[in-house]
Amino acid sequence: MRKKIVAGNWKMNKTYEEALSLVSEIDNMVKDEVNGDVTVVIAPPFPFLQGVGKLMQGNDKLHLASQNISEHESGAYTGEVSGAMLKSVGTEYVIIGHSERRMYHHEDAQTLYKKMKAALAQGLKPIFCCGEPLEERDAENHFEYVGKQLHDSLSYLSNEEFDQVVVAYEPIWAIGTGRTASSQQAQEMHAYIREQLARTFDAEAAYNTSILYGGSCNPGNAKELFSQEDVDGGLIGGASLKSRDFADIVKSF
Numbered sequence: 001m002r003k004k005i006v007a008g009n010w011k012m013n014k015t016y017e018e019a020l021s022l023v024s025e026i027d028n029m030v031k032d033e034v035n036g037d038v039t040v041v042i043a044p045p046f047p048f049l050q051g052v053g054k055l056m057q058g059n060d061k062l063h064l065a066s067q068n069i070s071e072h073e074s075g076a077y078t079g080e081v082s083g084a085m086l087k088s089v090g091t092e093y094v095i096i097g098h099s100e101r102r103m104y105h106h107e108d109a110q111t112l113y114k115k116m117k118a119a120l121a122q123g124l125k126p127i128f129c130c131g132e133p134l135e136e137r138d139a140e141n142h143f144e145y146v147g148k149q150l151h152d153s154l155s156y157l158s159n160e161e162f163d164q165v166v167v168a169y170e171p172i173w174a175i176g177t178g179r180t181a182s183s184q185q186a187q188e189m190h191a192y193i194r195e196q197l198a199r200t201f202d203a204e205a206a207y208n209t210s211i212l213y214g215g216s217c218n219p220g221n222a223k224e225l226f227s228q229e230d231v232d233g234g235l236i237g238g239a240s241l242k243s244r245d246f247a248d249i250v251k252s253f
């Protein structure tokens with residue numbers, strides 16, 4: 001059975017002290033209020049991984065993620081962070097292919113494939129992001145667009161590698177805009193993604209893959225989104241920076 005996952009992507013926010021307070025609050029709320037079987041993933045900025053991870057120890061619902069990974073193993077890559085480094089500070093998941101990295105850092109499909117391999121080689125679980133810009137949605141080309149993103153960065157993985165992958169559908173027009181995809185729009189895209197994965201890998205693997213929705217997800221809309229058959233949780237930006245909102249989203253299953 002696939003996992004229910006709520007992941008908080010803190011992006012480039014918070015100082016170290018603020019990050020520690022936020023994770024402590026989330027830790028307490030999850031301990032006190034969340035009984036169900038849900039995996040809570042927190043992706044702080046690189047310099048906070050170890051400190052935030054330490055405060056999560058002892059809460060088996062909480063798991064640490066990074067927001068990026070180098071495609072290289074080690075060496076002269078100034079400013080980059082390798083999979084082995086991430087692993088050595090307790091990271092379990094890695095967000096790969098976020099639209100902000102595709103856009104601002106020109107990460108293309110080939111680079112993302114290499115990042116997937118780099119993560120998997122270290123036993124890190126990739127959270128692979130896909131999602132179309134508004135003009136592709138308006139041109140009714142969104143399925144093809146997302147299908148190509150999946151094909152270009154995932155289809156060369158082995159079945160064993162693919163078993164470790166989480167997919168996040170984040171329509172770009174919904175990120176940070178307050179404009180959420182409707183639950184029907186999310187469901188039809190998630191079902192399409194699962195169908196594509198079933199073709200590339202196999203039906204059982206696709207069935208067992210968690211597919212998260214991201215884009216202006218908040219405590220007011222999470223319940224309806226998460227109740228869709230193929231929506232297995234969320235990748236949360238803005239609302240993950242407020243402990244109360246994030247915990248309420250975690251409780252939305």
Ligand code: 13P
Pocket residue numbers: 009098170174175176177178214215216217235236237238239
């Ligand atoms: P928002 O929840 O702020 O729209 O961001 C979504 C996102 O990009 C998570 O990765």
